[in-house]
Amino acid sequence: MKIAIYGYGNLGKGVELAARQNPDITLTGVFTRRDPETVKTVTGAPVYGISDIENHRSDIDVLIICGGSATDLPNMTPELAKSFNVVDSFDTHARIPEHFAKVDAAAQENGNIALISAGWDPGMFSLNRLYALAILPDGKDYTFWGRGVSQGHSDAIRRIEGVVDARQYTVPIPEALESVRSGSMPELTTRQKHRRECYVVAAEGADKAAIEKAIVTMPNYFDEYDTTVTFITKEELERDHSGLPHGGFVIRTGHTGKEGENTHTIEYRLTLDSNPEFTASALVAFARAINKMHARGDKGCKTVFDIAPADLSPLSGEELRAHLL
């Protein structure tokens, strides 16, 4: 199958590298909003300007859209779903129903198939919430994120006066994880679930006390958390905090039995060295599924909930049953 990438940032590069790990997938092009002459791909994949994309329709079974959820994807995905089978990683949870409706209309009208909100959250975490809820209806689930870099929180710190650069880690609190795993179904506050670690490069002569206060009291971002602020040099930031690790936990505990006397715990955990590369790897697997579904005549907008797991795999049903079941 032939895929192409639309948008060449960290996620797009991740898709390029993931495609290389799948012998049944050929990356036919990278489409960029920049001048294509200025963009060099990691693997040597050809680069085109986005205005050129309609000329490449026959080279694209599935287009993986690697844009941001805030302003790119709400327009890009419905627009591109008119001409292509598409996959995106739209992750603004509250706006998923609206995004779904727009993409579904565009895809249905043109006989294409689209998958929105693939990746790990939304994505694999969502799937694990669904499976666990379906199996243990009498229970409670919890999602923890981290330890990992939150781009949104890092950006919020960078906007404070006197800050040159910053990296924010979201950290799940071990005691909260343990109380959840025990099956006691605790009610946990925001502060009890996660803490936030900030590594900040301050400008020369900046008021560090003022920066720290601005961070820890910032509404929504930090005020409901225990937050630590550590000032470091630009060199230390580059040396120790250049990666984009992330991950987390989806845990559901539930009861069964005559009197609910038996407790069960289902835990799904991701520990990721590179958030964008893992997300990209998931997008490529889901692109394979979308391609198979389109070949069977399916169209319209889908989510990970609609994808039969077998469609994610290059293996046949016989092979899967013989070796993975």
Add this chain to the structure above:
Amino acid sequence: MKIAIYGYGNLGKGVELAARQNPDITLTGVFTRRDPETVKTVTGAPVYGISDIENHRSDIDVLIICGGSATDLPNMTPELAKSFNVVDSFDTHARIPEHFAKVDAAAQENGNIALISAGWDPGMFSLNRLYALAILPDGKDYTFWGRGVSQGHSDAIRRIEGVVDARQYTVPIPEALESVRSGSMPELTTRQKHRRECYVVAAEGADKAAIEKAIVTMPNYFDEYDTTVTFITKEELERDHSGLPHGGFVIRTGHTGKEGENTHTIEYRLTLDSNPEFTASALVAFARAINKMHARGDKGCKTVFDIAPADLSPLSGEELRAHLL
């Protein structure tokens, strides 16, 4: 939807209790090979003899077959798939292709749908092996079982002369789990992955040293493991070892990046107070999916790999997208 249970042991009782937790599901009957007059259900569900089942076809959307994999299911599931939509938990991994072929032929010919090998392994563990392999093709996966009771190993001990009763726990070895989680992709021997704990009630005057030797040297069951044997009284066995806990881990680690420099770990973990009740809860969720698929015109034999996750849930697509994605 209306379900019925075929076979009323630990698993059948679990299905009865699980059905009660799902308001959209009605249990219309329990079919037993015993004299139905002698069987009393936990919730008061009606009991019928198996010879009566054809008279209840209109009361059964999906029949959940709760028999053993060794001798019951290889015959029961293909036979019952001629008249009913069926779900089973066939768990003899090596014979799944053969079982699938027989059940598929019977179901296809009669316009029914069947799901084999649902539960947790095969079942949720299989799904996690598939998802993780699809996302991280350049990696390695590991399955650990326990801490939990192995019925097969407990039975093997009971067959030794001088043994009155026994319970065997399969225990994953923490150091092996840690080395897997680290991403080092170790090659692990059978002995390095699990150990076996045996609690044995010996007959009065039995030769305990001989029993212990017979256990730890038993080919296939124990000889490749570090096995401990503890003799206890019948009362201690009943007091401390009457449950059927189980669980385990599916872990895949894989690499991404330009030079494979980034490591990712996907871990799925179950901790179950009651193996049969959790398996039963999974069977009920998958029965819901089978019923939805049949209503859409699908037929033939399926496995968990063929089930779109949304079909497991009583919630609508809109509700799932709004609340779980």
